Amino acid sequence: MYDVCIIGAGVVGSSVARALSKYQLTMVVVEKEADVCEETSKANSGIVHSGYDAHPGSMKAKMNVRGSKMMESFCRDLDIPYHRNGSLVLAFSPEDLPRLEALRKQGYENGVEGLRVLNREEVLAMEPNLNDTVAGALYAPTGGIVDPFKLTIAQAEVAALNGTEFRFETKVIDIEKIGEGFKIFTDKGELTAKVVVNAAGVYADDINNQLSARKLKITPRKGEYCLFDKEVGNLVSHTVFQLPTALGKGVLVTPTPDGNLLVGPSANDIIDKEDNSTTAEGLSSIVAKARQSVKSIPMGFVITAFAGLRATEAGGDFVIGEADDVPGFFNAAGIESPGLTSAPVIGDDLAAMIAQKLRLKEKTTYVSKRKDVVRFESLSVEEKASLIRENPDYGKIVCRCELVTVAQIKDAIHRPLGAKTLDGIKRRTRAGAGRCQGGFCAPRVIEILSKELHLDPREVAKFNPNSVLLVEFDKDSL
Amino acid sequence: MMKRDIVIIGGGPAGLAAAISCFENGNRDILILERETYLGGILNQCIHNGFGLHTFKEELTGPEYAGRYVDKVRDLGIDYRLDTMVIDINQEKVVSAINEKDGLLQIQAKAVILAMGCRERSRGALNIPGYRPAGIFSAGTAQRYVNIEGYMPGKQVVILGSGDIGLIMARRMTLEGAKVKMVCEIMPYSGGLKRNIVQCLDDYGIPLKLNHTVTKIFGKERVTGVNVSEVDPATRMPIPGTEEYVACDTLLLSVGLIPENELSRKAHVKINPKTQGPEVDESLSTSIPGIFAAGNVLHVHDLVDFVSQEAALAGKFAVKYIAGLSQDGSAVAVEPQNGVRYSVPSRIHPGNAEDITVIRFRTDNVYRDVFLSVYLDEERVMHLKKRILTPGEMEQVNIPKKWITDRPGLSRIRILVEKE
Secondary structure, three states: EEEEEEOOOOOOHHHHHHHOOOOOOEEEEEEOOOOOOOOOHHOOEEOOOOOOOOOOOOOOHHHHHHHHHHHHHHHHOOOOOEEEOOEEEEEEEEEHHHHHHHHHHHHHHHHOOEEEEHHHHHHHHHHHOOOOOOOEEEEOOOEEEEHHHHHHHHHHHHHHHOEEEEEEEOOEEEEEEEEEEEEEEEEEHHHHHHEEEOOOOHHHHHHHHHHHHHHHOOOEEEEEEEHHHHHHHOOOEEEEEEEEEOOOOEEEEEEOOOOOOEEEEEEEEEEOOOOEEEEEEHHHHHHHHHHHEOOOOOHHEEEEEEEEEEEOOOOOOOEEOOOOOOOOEEEEEEEOOOHHHHHHHHHHHHHHHHHHOOOOOOOOOOOOOOOOOOHHHHHHHHHHHHHHOOHHHHHOOOEEEEEEEHHHHHHHHHHOOOOOHHHHHHHHOOOOOOOOOOOOHHHHHHHHHHHHHHOOHHHHHOOOOEOOOOEOOOOOOO | OOOEEEEEEOOHHHHHHHHHHHOOOOOOOOOEEOOOOOOOOOHHHOEEEEEOOOOOOOOHHHHHHHHHHHHHHHHHEEEOOOOEEEEEOOOEEEEEEEEEEOOOEEEEEEEEEOOOOEEEEHHHHOOOEOHHHOOOOEEHHHHHHHHHHHEEEEOEEEEOOOOHHHHHHHOOOOOOOOOOEEEEEEOOOOOOOOHHHHHHHHHHHHEEEEOOOEEEEEEOOOOOOOEEEEEOOOOOEEEOOOEEEEOOOOEEEEEOOOEOOOOHHOOOOOOOOOOOEEOOOOOOOOOOEEEOHHHHOOOOOOOOHHHHHHHHHHHHHHHHHHHHOOOOOOOEEEEOOOEEEEEOOOEEOOOOOOEEEEEEEOOOOOEEEEEEEEOOOOOOEEEEEEEOOOOOOOEEEEHHHHHOOOOOOOEEEEEEEEOO
């Protein structure tokens, strides 16, 4: 019997695993997809919110502000791209200016530092490409941007380095309470654990409702985005929001830590928890809304569009902690925005609760840091030269857009919880994330994956075994 | 730091022809930098025939055409480095490159010839809604899988865009056992060569659906189908109610080529927004003296023969530049007007020009039974009857130097399409 079983290897599950892995215990993370960071964690705004949005006293408000404050040092320790670029919330009419002030007050109450309401001239001086119709803005200097893939992957790697077992392509079908723990039925067999952590994202209600009488209802709220070429990555330097609406924080325009420009998200409640397709309506709506914020959106520079599903719980707040009626069953449910910002502290808090429950002792061998795959493109020429001398694989370019080398691809494959798919390589190295979207590097990455993992190229997939890229020649039909 | 008279970025057809021309014009201090493990560039995966009709008066395959230039480069003993990626060029013409063996390579050049070719537009630029499954490939990437790697990207294929690579791949995948269901083209005309439509689609009964585009992609893991819709030719927007579901496991995109000018931008070479390539004069010199450009990095060509011609000219002028024989003086602007989308070059220095300067250009639409005219300021000097002009086929006119030198004070050469 495992001490702990975590369901879901998104940013929340990975964070709980990371935080618990400093204790002496046996732990398994069960994930239905083939890699970490395959659902909501991979398709969001990548924003470290400063914390003015959430209602004072809510779990969202508390977790957000704590998350925002610890994110910089957290990312430094785990070698994750993070940049505190500051956020702006725009108002477009004088009537809306009091709402900025209300937001500022709410932020102050939540403990957010440095909030200021700016007048039109101040805003335009900070962001010259904003629309002239802007009337004022709330400035949050503590807002930031983070690589959401790396925030997930890095935490999962730390968990793995400290002995956590990960089972991928393993879907939980049912859970039963048994004596001192739980029996978890998956499509790959059963396992037992003393404690279960529900970090199942949009499926967290299904998991909870199998055990607890306190029912949850999670509605997937689709958010669609357009990602733009680095060429226009400096259209804005801050994360630019509009005044929030009932459905969320509205459409933002932001640089990403890698220098792209991101526009989105839409907000549409849907039924199908697997439907992360983009829609013509969604994409055109975000562009229309973004055009309110900035003078023009360079649509010719879109490099990809994507959609993610927010796990919106009916109660409107995060559901974090042990279920009242099911001892040993811990929820991390309804983790929508500001979920990414909050994930590290959600992990810390749940780990502390579980450690107390199971009376866990800390390890003496805990490894708290990890090094990311080298970001070759950002190095100076001297640093590049010296790396190639150390390892000639750094002299072989695989991805021309993001300047990714063979050495980085191999590192991504062979590190703990290494990449097994094209998407796995992309999120760990950025090969394929650039302007040609893998047109150049995909054949080369397939070759390296097949060689390093001893796979036939026809077995190499985009993200799971059903998403293979190549088939055999077949002339029988001729 | 290594020093070379001429550094050529790219060992494809443009780079090879430029190198040979430099050598034959008397400068032998040449280095070609190529990122692939072989010379020849994209021609190596273009195993179909039809190359070299103008240059060699015979039909060659891509590798054969490239092979003739590669052999010559080797015979002449021109230096080249393979597996070498240029990562920077600066305004002082210092070229930085990396490879496995040399590590970082920094070369001070007297002249640089940009010959990086072009890349394919990806799905993102089209913003087609739907899932993001496996099975969506650009046509050139698919060509590499089939012809170089030896794998098929899929078996039931829809092709979006009727660029030449898409047309070629329609035939290629059919020959390898795939079912190519249709080629959709959002425009009312094909972006490819007429001969490719006949030889690659018509001969195999593959329908070309003009004024059609893909409006949705189905399949979460692997493509299972697409929606194809008719578009309004005026707005190019899909017409509601016309969508047709087409089952397929593969969507190939052949939706345009973009000159690959990341390095040119690093050197602050001025880029023409219409071609996405550098602005050049009669000598193929960019806005930075001593940096030349030729081939698809300059503007996307239909025929490799013209790439080779253009690159040979760049090589010749690069040698002339190093010898200090370039004469700039005043320049005459070349202006594409009414119906002509762009022209290369964009200015001519008569003091430096060859006896004939070739101006290459494309029209912005299909024109039937029109005249192609050249004006020197307001004076019409060329008036050619054209049965058809189409953006898919590059056109050219020859401008004798004498036209310019005979007219002191001439300010511009205008190229345009006229009804009469």
